[in-house]
Amino acid sequence: NISWNGHLSRGVHQIELRITDDRMDHGGQMSVVSELITVDNSAPRAVIEALALFDDLDSSVLIPFSANGSGDFDSACSTFPSDGTWHCSENEPAAGSEFLQIDWSSDLDGRLTPEDEDWLTFETRLSAGTHQITLTLSDGINPNVSASTTLEIAESAPALVLDSPANGSQFASSDLIVFDARQSVDYDDDAFTMTVRTFDDASSSYLAILTDVSTSLVHEIQLDAGIQDIQIELADETGKTRFESIELVIIPSDPVATIVTPTNLDSIDPGVAIVFEGASSDADDDLVVREWRLHQLGVQTSVLSTQSTFTQVFAPGSHHVSLYVQDARGASSEQHINFTVRSSLPELVQTSLFLSQTEFVSDERVTLEVSVQLIDADGTTDDVRVDIVHNIQTWTFNLTDDDGDGVWKGSLEFQPSGVGQPSFKVIATDGEGDSASVDILYTPLKVIEADGAGFMSTGVLVGSVSIVILVALLITLQRRRKTAKEMKIIDSWGVFGDGMEEQDEDEEVSQEEPDLDWDNV
Numbered sequence: 001n002i003s004w005n006g007h008l009s010r011g012v013h014q015i016e017l018r019i020t021d022d023r024m025d026h027g028g029q030m031s032v033v034s035e036l037i038t039v040d041n042s043a044p045r046a047v048i049e050a051l052a053l054f055d056d057l058d059s060s061v062l063i064p065f066s067a068n069g070s071g072d073f074d075s076a077c078s079t080f081p082s083d084g085t086w087h088c089s090e091n092e093p094a095a096g097s098e099f100l101q102i103d104w105s106s107d108l109d110g111r112l113t114p115e116d117e118d119w120l121t122f123e124t125r126l127s128a129g130t131h132q133i134t135l136t137l138s139d140g141i142n143p144n145v146s147a148s149t150t151l152e153i154a155e156s157a158p159a160l161v162l163d164s165p166a167n168g169s170q171f172a173s174s175d176l177i178v179f180d181a182r183q184s185v186d187y188d189d190d191a192f193t194m195t196v197r198t199f200d201d202a203s204s205s206y207l208a209i210l211t212d213v214s215t216s217l218v219h220e221i222q223l224d225a226g227i228q229d230i231q232i233e234l235a236d237e238t239g240k241t242r243f244e245s246i247e248l249v250i251i252p253s254d255p256v257a258t259i260v261t262p263t264n265l266d267s268i269d270p271g272v273a274i275v276f277e278g279a280s281s282d283a284d285d286d287l288v289v290r291e292w293r294l295h296q297l298g299v300q301t302s303v304l305s306t307q308s309t310f311t312q313v314f315a316p317g318s319h320h321v322s323l324y325v326q327d328a329r330g331a332s333s334e335q336h337i338n339f340t341v342r343s344s345l346p347e348l349v350q351t352s353l354f355l356s357q358t359e360f361v362s363d364e365r366v367t368l369e370v371s372v373q374l375i376d377a378d379g380t381t382d383d384v385r386v387d388i389v390h391n392i393q394t395w396t397f398n399l400t401d402d403d404g405d406g407v408w409k410g411s412l413e414f415q416p417s418g419v420g421q422p423s424f425k426v427i428a429t430d431g432e433g434d435s436a437s438v439d440i441l442y443t444p445l446k447v448i449e450a451d452g453a454g455f456m457s458t459g460v461l462v463g464s465v466s467i468v469i470l471v472a473l474l475i476t477l478q479r480r481r482k483t484a485k486e487m488k489i490i491d492s493w494g495v496f497g498d499g500m501e502e503q504d505e506d507e508e509v510s511q512e513e514p515d516l517d518w519d520n521v
Contacts, residue, residue: 009093010041010074043142044072044100045087048135048149059128059187060156065104065112067120070147072139074098081120098139107132125187128155157242158192158234160184167246173283174253176220181232184215190236196221199229206231225252225284254331255282257323264337270344271377273311276304280325280333289326294319295336316343316378344377345437346428348384352407353426359446365415370399372426372441373407381430384408390422390447399426416447 047069071087161183197206352373
């Protein structure tokens, strides 16, 4: 070609034009013209790409800045981002590509890119206000070149950053759904709160499930089965609000049987009314069956109650009870517990023992009535009897508690023979054989003779006493007579007088002595 146009890299270039023709006699001949051309380093070009979103910006918008169209012909295009149209050399300059220094800045926010970083494209947010954005390029040789644009940034509502739940997530209706919006932010540094609502088909409106809560905390909620349309509102203190929506899929859940009391392996006092309390739940609120079941080996399972709470007294021993629940879908749950009811010993109350009489007349038939209070917490004592032993006679009869008040009663036709103190025992027996528990009460009885036999015994006693008195009187009289005779002999000795006086005295004594009929004594 006679002419050529193109770009030359920076530096001194020797340009040669060589011309020849096609004549045979000019073969190997060529006319050469050369010239030295110095190509100076070109200045960079700075361009800020205008975007449509620049017309509606607030402080929450992540603004994409691009220097598309900028560049330097002293740098190869391979050194620029692949996306975009850059001002660059298609070929690598002979001296190598220049390194461009790029700076983005705002007259309000200052430098927008990190120090020592050269970004032709980047994203950032700007504070509210009117910003003069400047792009400056420098190749280190030519004066800096720059481009500017003005952006109007409005104040923004809080921005939602929801780490959980993710849009479209699936949960069971029994699950606690964690709402974690702790990364949410207000780029104007205004305080803000969060309100979460779910759409209600019945009222065709959104109903709040969390109202004006802090996003600095994690919140947990449960939702009904179905596809749930969730609306999340963030509102700051200036009144600016932002609404976001997510959709969650909630599947029906199975019921959960929970026994509150008694607890598994409980040991329970005898005779206590055990409180059975259940806290079963179904997140779908569709429980249709609740049964407290008693399981016994070799016996068909029985239903104790269908109520959430009831009381029942159990006999001593180990027991296996379960709580079974079922929902309308047929899903079920059952919890089992085992507990032991301790046994109690029978106790007869001594102070409560009553006998219609305790003293009896020999050979007289009477009705003996007996009652006594029995304390047996587990209520397993059913054998209370009375044993009476008198000489060779024995009586045994049972007491009963017909009205269930704990007082055992009974009666016996009683006819003891002969005086004495019969043995009276009340015996309560719980169980059988050597393992039986026994409690015994004792009380004394008395049997006396009939009334006639009593009087005769008294007469004999009086007669015996009279005989003793008469014998004593006779002994006294006999001693007096003996003493008188001895005195008469002494008087005959004449020491105390003559014999006549002695004779007279003897006659007087004889006159004073009674004339007793000894044969009739």
